[in-house]
Amino acid sequence: GNSVTQMEGPVTLSEEAFLTINCTYTATGYPSLFWYVQYPGEGLQLLLKATKADDKGSNKGFEATYRKETTSFHLEKGSVQVSDSAVYFCALSHNSGGSNYKLTFGKGTLLTVNP
């Protein structure tokens, strides 16, 4: 079946540091890939997505590139801020027939950014 493996963390960085959170996946065919973020006390929000190989998703300074050859979708940001402190989830969606695009999530990575 489908699965997502991501860096478990927790990750603690100083403000303006470079961030990488690794994510790899296992799926048949061509899934769509996502990063969702959960800020403290809030619900899950879509951060960025990529729907085919070599696509780059980007939002709020975060980027991730869909690499089919390495089955990876690593999240990066060049300069993190305190407000980026949150739990980050890598996820995939793959439709194997029908219309169910359910998400399969990684375990989540807690990021804390200190001033």
Added chain:
Amino acid sequence: GAGVSQSPSNKVTEKGKDVELRCDPISGHTALYWYRQSLGQGLEFLIYFQGNSAPDKSGLPSDRFSAERTGGSVSTLTIQRTQQEDSAVYLCAGGKNRAWGEQYFGPGTRLTVT
């Protein structure tokens, strides 16, 4: 409102009791999902509704769990004879048809079974 709403936000119940959790998705979102978020299992898919089609119940962990969606909008997740392992945050998400996994989540209901 503009977002997905869920009620109650917190629910504490005794083992063996039944509970109902409610989700009100964004208007026009025909797809509706329930997920469960727990420390041990992470985020797991439970059930999927799309319009008037039969739901995909493949993620429900036992026959104590059921869900319905009335009028293609509001959904209720029911857990009968609750057990301590049912303690988790139950998340509802909606999306447009064939939106390739782009889903809009509610704030969740935190269920504690004592």
